[in-house]
Amino acid sequence: MITLSASSEKALKKLYIKTYGCQMNVYDSERMADILKPHGYELTDNPDASDMIIMNTCHIREKATEKVYCELGRYKPIKKLREEDGKPFILAVAGCVGQAEGGEIVKRAPYVDIVLGPQSYHQLPEMIERAKRAFHARQENAHDQKKLKELKKDPIVYADFPVESKFDHLPQVSDNKRFSAFLTIQEGCDKFCTFCCVPYTRGAEYSRPVFDILEEAKRYIEAGAQEITLLGQNVNAYHGTSPTGSGEWGLAALCLELANLDGLKRIRYTTSHPKDMDEALIQAHGACEKLMPFLHLPVQSGSDRVLKLMNRKHTVSFYEDIIHRLRDANPDIGFSSDFIVGFPGETDKDFEQTIGLVERVSYGQAYSFSYSPRLGTPAAALEDQIPEAVKKERLYRLQSLLFAQQLAYNKSFIGRTIPVLFERYGKKPGQFLGKSPYMQSVHVLSNDDILGKIRWVSITDAFETSLQGEIIAEQCFLGG
Ligand code: SAH
Ligand code: SF4
Ligand code: F3S
DSSP, rough: OOOOTTTTOOOOOEEEEEEEHHHHHHHHHHHHHHGGGGTEEEOSSSSGGGGGGEEOOOOSSSHHHHHHHEEEEEEEEHHHHHHHOOOOOOOOOOOOOHHTTHHHHHHHTTTOOOOEEEOOOHHHHHHHHHHHHHHHHHHTTTTTTTHHHHHTTOOOOOOOOOOGGGGOOOOSSSOOHHHHHHEEEEOOOOOOOOTTHHHHHHHSSSEEHHHHHHHHHHHHHHHEEEEEEEEEETTGGGGEEEETTTSEOOHHHHHHHHHHHHHSOOEEEEEOGGGGGOHHHHHHHHOTTOOOOOEOOBBBOOOOHHHTTTOOOHHHHHHHHHHHHHHHHTTOEEEEEEEEEEEOOOOOHHHHHHHHHHHHHSSSSSEEEEEOTTTTGGGOSSSOOOOOHHHHHHHHHHHHHHHHHEEEHTTTTOOOOOEEEEEEEEESEEEEEETTTSSEEEEOSSSOOOOOEEEEEEEEEEESSOOOOEEESOOOOOOO
16 A cells, blocks of 8 residues: 655655766756655656656767657657546656757657756746646647647746755755765856856856755765765865855865764765866875775866867866876875867877877776767867767777776776675675775675675676675775
8 A cells, every 4th residue: 555655645646757967967866856755756667657757868968968859759658648548747858958958848849848957956846736737728728729829838948047056945855775875065067168068057156055065964874875976067166165154165175074974984076177176185085084096087188289179277287297196195096087089170199199198097997978069069169070980980999998998907906805885786696786995896796685885805807897706804894
């Protein structure tokens, strides 16, 4: 029997959320589920059995946007079937495509009920009420074509940047029962790299107050989180109001404060910009055991000329200097990065410089992409666009090198004993999957239920994307 929560007077409805893009969208999806819970919505992983679908979308590359329209076409018949039964079915497009495309989505896919940007999700309940009213109005006027046309003229699109922060409207309880939780501390970007749509989809930089972050972290820890990943499009640009309200704290101070929380074993943060990697944060990597020794620090290109065209606000040597200082602070630290190949005007020489940088730094992991022009960004209007075939060839070469480095990095762990936080069951009986401090997936076999536990593991084999090992001690250690 299904029991309703005390706060809900309505029948239980099923909510399906499909999440694309970065971890900030994962966090946002969880918050949207939290917001809708008191309104009677319970999560399901079956879109066919749902009463509402939210697509939480990503706009970073053209392919990501096209995927959204493809997927919307898949949901259209589900909505039609449900509505033929006389029940309202709500299809919502949230996230960065919602923000960037706004009303265009309803023009291209008129069966979409709600479009909302990432800063508006706290207004979802009000949007749902409007969508339900619109559904009933359509039902009542089913035979009046003129009236139906009239009704379509008022789509539910919330893609402004509201004055008040969505964070002020988050429910104070969360169902987040992850052993490794995401916590958004900063949102938006003022950097305006010329290839990137994020400053337009996520808006200006905003940092949450330290107090609110600590309270949210405590709730996650109480619910079982051992690890917290602090999120932000420019997370190391964080400058939130201090707990006393008298000044601002940077990311290093926040991490050190979080490290004082009992029960929290591991802290990570992503994504960082090289320009905001200050001395305090670099030193924290040497001083704070709970701060994990693995950093995602995107560089995009190894050519100063291209970095300038990209408006990255740093040079190659500035970036390498940070890598050296971080390695001095903690010789054990590993790195990942993002790369774009085929940025407009990128020559063979520029590309070779990227290869050179990768060889010098040596990454444990990395993401690399072909440049994808985004409408409205300055780089999309540059004349010297690179042919697809050249981009493909360069991407192949870069990825071959990065994969080889990743494999070598993982193999260097064979014979080492490292602490692993186990988060999931594996496919085989008795198999558990976890994360090393260096963001590698580690799998082991165990007779005990080690979910949510940190165990010391001796690494016996290594592959491109995972490590294999054996648990060597049953005690729980700190994750550093
Ligand atoms: N805030 C982060 C990353 C944001 S987007 C940073 O400053 O690095 C994640 C990655 O997507 C970027 O690092 C970049 O490598 C890639 N990306 C962004 N826009 C792109 C585009 N137009 N074409 C190809 N890759 C892009
Ligand atoms: Fe995009 Fe650059 Fe901002 Fe990162 S720093 S989100 S790449 S504009
Ligand atoms: Fe994509 Fe928006 Fe994140 S464009 S990468 S979902 S900030």
